[in-house]
Amino acid sequence: MGDAAYIAVAQVGELQPDEMKAFEHDGKRLLLVFADGDYFVVDEMCTHEDYSLALGCIKGRRIKCSLHGSYFDLETGVPDEEPADEPICSYGVKVSNGSVWFNPASRR
Numbered sequence: 001m002g003d004a005a006y007i008a009v010a011q012v013g014e015l016q017p018d019e020m021k022a023f024e025h026d027g028k029r030l031l032l033v034f035a036d037g038d039y040f041v042v043d044e045m046c047t048h049e050d051y052s053l054a055l056g057c058i059k060g061r062r063i064k065c066s067l068h069g070s071y072f073d074l075e076t077g078v079p080d081e082e083p084a085d086e087p088i089c090s091y092g093v094k095v096s097n098g099s100v101w102f103n104p105a106s107r108r
C-alpha cells in the first residue's frame with residue numbers, strides 16, 4: 001500500500017493550535033486535530049456514549065469528552081480517564097506538499 005492510500009483533509013495552517021475539524025470519510029465521522037504541534041485523525045464519537053468529541057477540548061496531546069470527562073490519548077486512542085474504557089481509533093497521518101493527509105486503512 002503506497003501513498004495512494006492517503007487522503008488530503010486540510011491545508012497546513014488551516015487549523016490553529018488546539019483546533020479541530022470534523023469531517024466524514026466513507027460514512028465515518030472523523031476528527032482532525034492539531035495538538036502540540038502535530039496532526040491527529042481520530043474517531044469523532046466517544047466510545048462511552050454516542051457523543052461528539054468535537055464538542056470537547058484539547059489538553060496537550062489528549063482530547064477530552066465534554067459529556068462525562070473521559071480523556072483519550074490522541075496518538076493511541078486509549079482512554080486514560082473513566083468512564084470510557086474502549087479506545088477510539090487513531091489513524092496514520094502525514095504532512096506533505098502543504099496538506100495534511102490521513103490514511104483510513106492505517107491505525108496507529
Ligand code: FES
Binds near residue numbers: 083
Ligand atoms: S460520552 Fe464521552 S465520556 Fe461519556
